Amino acid sequence: xxxxxxxxxxxxxxxxxxxxxxxxxxxxxxxxxxxxxxxxxxxxxxxxxxxxxxxxxxxxxxxxxxxxxxxxxxxxxxxxxxxxxxxxxxxxxxxxxxxxxxxxxxxxxxxxxxxxxxxxxxxxxxxxxxxxxxxxxxxxxxxxxxxxxxxxxxxxxxxxxxxxxxxxxxxxxxxxxxxxxxxxxxxxxxxxxxxxx
Amino acid sequence: xxxxxxxxxxxxxxxxxxxxxxxxxxxxxxxxxxxxxxxxxxxxxxxxxxxxxxxxxxxxxxxxxxxxxxxxxxxxxxxxxxxxxxxxxxxxxxxxxxxxxxxxxxxxxxxxxxxxxxxxxxxxxxxxxxxxxxxxxxxxxxxxxxxxxxxxxxxxxxxxxxxxxxxxxxxxxxxxxxxxxxxxxxxxxxxxxxxxx
DNA sequence: TTGTCAAGTTAACAGTGTTAAATCGCCGTT
DNA sequence: AACGGCGATTTAACACTGTTAACTTGACAA
Numbered sequence: 064x065x066x067x068x069x070x071x072x073x074x075x076x077x078x079x080x081x082x083x084x085x086x087x088x089x090x091x092x093x094x095x096x097x098x099x100x101x102x103x104x105x106x107x108x109x110x111x112x113x114x115x116x117x118x119x120x121x122x123x124x125x126x127x128x129x130x131x132x133x134x135x136x137x138x139x140x141x142x143x144x145x146x147x148x149x150x151x152x153x154x155x156x157x158x159x160x161x162x163x164x165x166x167x168x169x170x171x172x173x174x175x176x177x178x179x180x181x182x183x184x185x186x187x188x189x190x191x192x193x194x195x196x197x198x199x200x201x202x203x204x205x206x207x208x209x210x211x212x213x214x215x216x217x218x219x220x221x222x223x224x225x226x227x228x229x230x231x232x233x234x235x236x237x238x239x240x241x242x243x244x245x246x247x248x249x250x251x252x253x254x255x256x257x258x259x260x
Numbered sequence: 261x262x263x264x265x266x267x268x269x270x271x272x273x274x275x276x277x278x279x280x281x282x283x284x285x286x287x288x289x290x291x292x293x294x295x296x297x298x299x300x301x302x303x304x305x306x307x308x309x310x311x312x313x314x315x316x317x318x319x320x321x322x323x324x325x326x327x328x329x330x331x332x333x334x335x336x337x338x339x340x341x342x343x344x345x346x347x348x349x350x351x352x353x354x355x356x357x358x359x360x361x362x363x364x365x366x367x368x369x370x371x372x373x374x375x376x377x378x379x380x381x382x383x384x385x386x387x388x389x390x391x392x393x394x395x396x397x398x399x400x401x402x403x404x405x406x407x408x409x410x411x412x413x414x415x416x417x418x419x420x421x422x423x424x425x426x427x428x429x430x431x432x433x434x435x436x437x438x439x440x441x442x443x444x445x446x447x448x449x450x451x452x453x454x455x456x457x
Numbered sequence: 458t459t460g461t462c463a464a465g466t467t468a469a470c471a472g473t474g475t476t477a478a479a480t481c482g483c484c485g486t487t
Numbered sequence: 488a489a490c491g492g493c494g495a496t497t498t499a500a501c502a503c504t505g506t507t508a509a510c511t512t513g514a515c516a517a
Contacts, residue, residue: 095378098473109497111476120474175431181292181376187435216444219428219436223448227424231416234372238384239416247413251420295504306466308507317505 078116080106082127089169094180124173124182125189131170132191135163139198149206150256156199157225157252161245164229177230206259217259224255275313277303279324286366291377321370321379322386328367329388332360336395346403347453353396354422354449358442361426374427403456414456421452 084105088097099120103110117123142155164171173180174192186192200218207217228251232244281302285294296317300307314320339352361368370377371389383389397415404414425448429441 099475100473110474111498112496114475115495175427176375178373179378181378186431215436216440219425219432219441219444220448223424223428224421225424226428227420227422228416230372230427231420231423234383235416239412243413244416247416251417296506297504307505308467309465311506312464 074116077106077108077112081113081116081123082130085123085127086169089173089180090167094169094172094178121183124180125184127170128174128182128186129189129191131167131174132189132195134170135160136191136194136198138163139195143198143202149202150260152202153199153206153221153256153259154252156202157221157256158249160225161229161248164233165241165245168233171229171233175226175230178233203259221255224251271313274303274305274309278310278313278320279327282320282324283366286370286377287364291366291369291375318380321377322381324367325371325379325383326386326388328360328364328371329386329392331367332357333388333391333395335360336392340395340399346399347457349399350396350403350418350453350456351449353399354418354453355446357422358426358445361430362438362442365430368426368430372423372427375430400456418452421448 081102084102085097088101088105099113100110103113113123117126138159139156142159143152146152146155169180172178173182174186176182176186196218199221200214203217203221204214207213209217225248228244228248232239232241232248235244278299281299282294285298285302296310297307300310310320314323335356336353339356340349343349343352366377369375370379371383373379373383393415396418397411400414400418401411404410422445425441425445429436429438429445432441
């Protein structure tokens with residue numbers, strides 16, 4: 064029966080429609096405004112249909128978060144292929160993270176339980192985050208082959224710097240221009256990367 | 261009538277009981293579990309009574325946030341009086357911020373809309389935050405008297421570093437020991453402060 | 458005894474996540 | 488053609504949420 068695969072295709076379509084709608088509401092009205100009924104209304108279904116695709120709201124948010132990490136991961140892999148110099152690599156990856164957060168702040172928010180986005184599933188157990196973390200640590204390692212613990216520390220440092228600046232830049236959006244914030248970000252990352260050698 | 265001031269005292273008591281209860285629930289069950297009815301139950305009143313003291317949940321959260329910033333401010337002022345060396349001052353203030361966040365993570369969360377704590381009132385419009393921000397920028401200024409814009413940049417850098425490490429340390433709590441995180445924090449802050457001169 | 462006023466409660470509204478029960482239409486069987 | 492089953496979908500319900508209007512209750516003054 065080809066109807067079966069057609070059904071499957073339609074299933075995947077409404078599934079992704081749910082995800083897209085959730086992101087859309089979040090972008091326009093914030094994560095606090097994202098509700099199952101609102102999603103259902105937008106895709107012309109009743110609320111319980113959403114539960115045919117996601118067992119709970121938490122699981123839906125977790126999937127969106129994971130998609131986010133995976134998108135970031137692919138971006139990182141692209142950059143890794145593009146450059147050979149580890150300094151350049153880490154710098155460009157940092158810039159990519161900034162771009163990602165600025166272009167899709169609502170995704171960045173759900174990835175870090177920020178600003179009303181709240182998913183009970185622990186962020187660190189997201190497989191996407193693990194993948195990203197491994198990628199960055201590898202880059203740092205090819206840079207300075209030190210003990211695993213040192214790499215962990217440096218990774219924590221890099222991530223803190225990046226995440227701190229991004230989340231504060233988003234928070235201060237209308238009292239410190241994003242251009243200025245980005246400039247400080249690039250300078251700080253550059254300093255950090257130079258400091259590694 | 262002394263009954264009037266007695267009434268006022270009792271008003272202030274139940275008012276602070278509301279705030280304490282909200283913090284208590286947040287500490288034990290997370291901010292998502294904080295509801296007006298639960299607070300009312302805990303202080304043996306019905307829900308509408310809470311609205312006699314706070315016009316909305318948002319305003320209650322905003323007050324708790326502001327209290328947090330003010331506590332931090334007083335801590336900073338204590339340290340400012342204690343030391344004369346600007347390097348020492350900034351370092352000790354950073355450590356104080358770390359201690360504050362680790363001892364009262366739920367307050368730190370509501371101060372930054374983190375992890376399910378969500379208050380619609382913009383963080384930057386909180387008077388407490390403004391006060392803290394001025395204090396730190398003053399310290400940096402007595403350190404390196406530069407243009408206002410440079411100070412703003414350095415403040416942004418310091419705050420990002422501190423906030424980034426604190427929020428990630430809290431997030432990674434059970435896969436990276438707080439001792440290790442604190443060690444990296446102190447080293448990074450030290451480096452930042454030294455880099456200022 | 459009646460009236461007033463404040464304190465506090467109940468009841469309601471619209472919304473939330475979530476689930477069980479009911480509906481409805483289509484397809485194959487008797 | 489009538490019946491049965493089945494899958495897709497909806498309705499209705501539960502226990503919550505923030506918030507407000509309307510009500511009760513009790514004390515004190517005239």
